[in-house]
Amino acid sequence: MGSKYKPIGDYIQLVDERNKGLKVTSLLGLSISKQFIKSVANTIGTDMENYKIIHKNQFACSTMQVRRDKKMPVALYSEDEPSIISQAYPIFEIINTNELLPEYLMMWFTRSEFDREACFHAVGGVRGSLEWEDFCGMKLPIYSLEKQQEIVKKYKVIQNRIALNNQLITKLEETAQAIYKHWFVDFEFPNENGKPYKSNGGEMVFCRELDKEIPVGWEVKALGNISNCLDNKRRPLSKEERDGKKGVYPYYGAMSILDYVDDYLYDGDYLLFSEDGANIIDENGYPAIQFVWGKFWLNNHSHILDGKGLISIQFLFNALLKTNVLNIVTGAAQPKINQQNMNSIQLLIGSDIVHDKFNQLVKPSYRLIKAYKIQDQKLEELKELLLAKMTKVESEKETL
Incomplete structure (x- = not known):
């Protein structure tokens, strides 16, 4: 490594401030995606005074199970008010922020x-x-403090744009859901x-399946009668097979993109409906x-679904989003x-x-959502490029 490469330990120190007097109540956990999350741990009977306090610009990490997870969970705390976190997590801070910026280290x-190197060093079974x-x-x-600031500034511009896009996406999704509820739940179309x-006096009739009144001419239909299920084209690939087919096309699993491969099976707008796994429904029974x-x-x-006729993917997405499907889940x-059970949803x-x-x-809202998400993908690529450039030991006169 070049002369600019220095051990992390030269710039950080452990911090161990306990929650004496229970002065801090905000309890956080640490995710594998390197973020702080609201803790869902059962703390009944727990001595919260033994929990650690974390302040702005301090880090929390987990050094356990790094090899198994292939990641080292570590996050930078950025809130003005302190929180508490389990005593199992080491907390550390930068000794001199005039030599190393917290945001630069988090990058x-x-x-x-970094995760691959951490996994290489991990031991213990x-x-x-x-x-x-x-x-x-x-x-x-x-690098010099000025160069670190330059790198962090560029990174934050990308991060802020992604955050803004995600806010716009959320707003568009909430608007579509509100329209669906207004029309198909409140019947105010x-x-x-x-x-x-x-x-305004629209004629209503009683529906036995739903045990309530619905507009005249409306009816309850099974999902299988108003959509096309295209499961027959699915094909799982092992990790070894995917490693031999690296490419640009997303490889989807039950919940998200798992990989990218050099070929595709589908082309168009579709609805994916998780078939199995621990998270196929949420706490409300929604799929x-x-x-x-x-x-x-x-x-x-x-499962993969396409709409039929005027029953669009957009309608199916909003209809299924708040449909309780707990009664059709099998397997403990x-x-x-x-x-078959999915197609029976009414x-x-x-x-x-x-x-x-x-x-x-x-x-049109979903076209905008697609545009924002495509832009996010490009921005994520820019982030990766910027992170990759951190390894290049350049002269102070050069810019990243």
Whole structure:
């Protein structure tokens, strides 16, 4: 390594401040994605005075099970008010922030190469823990404070743009869900005069399946009758097979993108409905679904649906998002929703006119969502490029 590479341990020190007097109540956990999260641990009967206090610009990490998880969880605390965290997590801080910026160090921890090196040093059986001394011995390039500030500034610009895009995506999704609820739950879709249907005397009839009144002409139909299930094209690939097929097309699993491969099975807009796994439903019994598009590969842990006629993917996504499916989950050790049970889900279907107007109203929002997510992908690539450039020991006159 070049002369600018220095051991992490030369720049950090452990901190151990306990929560004496219970002066701090905000309890956090640490995720494998290197973020602080609200703790869901059962703390009944726990001595909270023994928990550690973490302050702004301090780090928390976990050195346990690094080899098993292939990641070292570590996060930079950025809030003004302190929080507490389990005493099992080492907390450390930078000794002199005029030599090393906390944000710069966190960028280094974000790199996949850092996790690979941490995994290499991890010892102790299959799980593999990282010794504190080995962590401190890992090196990073130390530039001048001005260059670190320049690198961090560029990184923050990208991060802030991604955060803004995600806020816009959330707002668009919430708006689409609000429109769905207004039309298909409250029955206030526009009537022939453009006024809310139910509150303006729209005719209602009693529906035995739902045990409530619904608009005249509407009916309950099984998901299998209003959508096309395209599971027959799915094909799982082992990690070894994926390693031999590296490419640009997303490889989806039950919950998210697992990898990228050099070929695709599907091309278009689809709805993915998780088939098996511990998280196929949430605490409310709602299914794990994803709105996906473009060219991609899919394994056999998620069903894939397309709409029929005026029953669009956008409608199905919003309808299923808040549909309780707990009664169709089978299997205790490995929860599962098979294709037959999924197709039996009952959904309320409106008139063709209502569905056509709904599609016209919400489809532009989903086009924007796709555009923002595609932009996020490009921004993530820029982030990776910037992180990769951190390893280049350049002269102080050069810029990243």
